[in-house]
Amino acid sequence: MFSGTQLAAVLNALPDPAFILTRSGRYMAIFGGIDARYYHDGSHLIGKTIHQVLEAAKASWFQQEIEKALLSQALHIVEYGLAACDVKGLQSDGPAYSLWFEGRIQALDFPVNGEDAVLWVASNITARKELENRLRMLSEIDALSGLLNRRKLMHVLAEHFDTFQRYGTPLAMLIFDIDHFKRVNDEHGHLAGDVVIRTAADVCRSELRSTDAPARLGGDEFVVLMPHTTRDQAAPIAERLRQRIACTLQALGSIGEGATISGGLCEFRPSDGSCEDVLKRGDDALYQAKRAGRNRILCTE
Numbered sequence: 251m252f253s254g255t256q257l258a259a260v261l262n263a264l265p266d267p268a269f270i271l272t273r274s275g276r277y278m279a280i281f282g283g284i285d286a287r288y289y290h291d292g293s294h295l296i297g298k299t300i301h302q303v304l305e306a307a308k309a310s311w312f313q314q315e316i317e318k319a320l321l322s323q324a325l326h327i328v329e330y331g332l333a334a335c336d337v338k339g340l341q342s343d344g345p346a347y348s349l350w351f352e353g354r355i356q357a358l359d360f361p362v363n364g365e366d367a368v369l370w371v372a373s374n375i376t377a378r379k380e381l382e383n384r385l386r387m388l389s390e391i392d393a394l395s396g397l398l399n400r401r402k403l404m405h406v407l408a409e410h411f412d413t414f415q416r417y418g419t420p421l422a423m424l425i426f427d428i429d430h431f432k433r434v435n436d437e438h439g440h441l442a443g444d445v446v447i448r449t450a451a452d453v454c455r456s457e458l459r460s461t462d463a464p465a466r467l468g469g470d471e472f473v474v475l476m477p478h479t480t481r482d483q484a485a486p487i488a489e490r491l492r493q494r495i496a497c498t499l500q501a502l503g504s505i506g507e508g509a510t511i512s513g514g515l516c517e518f519r520p521s522d523g524s525c526e527d528v529l530k531r532g533d534d535a536l537y538q539a540k541r542a543g544r545n546r547i548l549c550t551e
C-alpha cells in the first residue's frame with residue numbers, strides 16, 4: 251500500500267520521537283519528533299550509547315527500563331525528567347527548559363545490530379506535569395501561610411505513625427496558637443491578622459530543620475512535626491520557636507504589640523491507637539498552657 255519512501259515519510263512525521271535502543275543502550279535509529287518547540291534533534295545520538303551521553307545514574311536508569319521492557323515483552327510506560335543539558339552534545343535549538351517525558355517502551359521481535367532492542371517513544375508531557383504539580387500544591391499547601399494544610403498534615407502524620415509503629419522511630423509534635431489573636435483582628439482588622447499568621451509561618455520556615463513539617467491547622471493554630479525527635483529533644487526547639495515568634499511578631503509594631511504564643515508538645519506513644527491520639531494529647535497540652543496563663547509551651551507527661 252505504501253512505498254518505502256512513503257513509509258519513511260510516515261516515520262519522519264511521527265509527532266513524538268521514537269528511538270530504537272539496544273539492550274546495551276545504543277541508539278540505533280530515531281524517527282519523528284521534528285517539531286523544535288517540543289523536542290531537540292536527537293539524530294546525532296545515533297551510534298552512541300546512553301552511557302556516553304548521560305550521567306551514570308541516569309544512564310543506568312534508562313538501561314534498567316530497557317531491560318524491564320525486554321523482560322516483560324509488554325508495553326512498558328515510564329515518566330522521567332530530562333533537560334537538554336543532561337544530554338551531552340545535544341544541539342541548542344529546542345526547548346531551553348527542563349522537560350518531562352512519558353516513555354512508552356516496547357520490545358522489538360527482531361535483533362538490531364545483533365542485540366535485543368526496544369522502540370522507545372518519548373512524549374513531551376511537561377505541560378501536564380506542571381498542571382499536576384500546581385494542583386498538588388493547591389491541595390496540600392495553605393494559601394495564606396504557604397505551610398502544609400490540614401489535609402496534608404494528617405497524611406504526613408499518618409505516614410510517620412505507620413513508621414513509628416513498625417520501627418519505633420520517634421516523632422515529636424508541637425501544636426501552638428497565637429494568644430488573644432481575636433484581638434488583633436478586632437483592633438487592627440482581618441488583613442493585619444493575616445500578616446500575623448504569615449509572619450508566624452515565616453518564623454517556622456526559617457527556624458526549623460528542612461525535615462520538620464510545619465503546618466497550619468486552621469485559624470491561628472499551627473502544628474510542627476519533628477521526625478526522628480523525642481519530646482525531650484524537641485522541648486528546647488519548641489521553646490526557641492516560641493521566643494522567636496513572639497519577638498518577630500512584636501517587631502511588627504502595633505499589630506504585634508505584646509504578642510505571644512502558647513503550645514502543647516507531645517510525642518507518639520506505643521499505646522497510641524492512631525495518629526489522632528497524639529493530636530488530641532497536643533491539643534490538651536495547649537489547652538493547659540492557655541489555662542496556666544498563656545505565653546508558654548507545656549509538655550504532656
Ligand SMILES: Nc1nc2c(ncn2[C@@H]2O[C@H](COP(=O)(O)OP(=O)(O)OP(=O)(O)O)[C@@H](O)[C@H]2O)c(=O)[nH]1
Nearest residue numbers: 427428429430431432433435440441443444469470
Ligand atoms: N486574620 C485572620 N483571622 C482568622 C483566620 N482564621 C481564623 N481567624 C480568626 O482567628 C481568631 C481565633 O480566635 P480564638 O480561637 O478565639 O483565639 P484567641 O483570640 O487567639 O484566644 P486564645 O487562643 O484563647 O488566646 C478568630 O477571631 C477567627 O475569626 C484567618 O485566616 N485570618
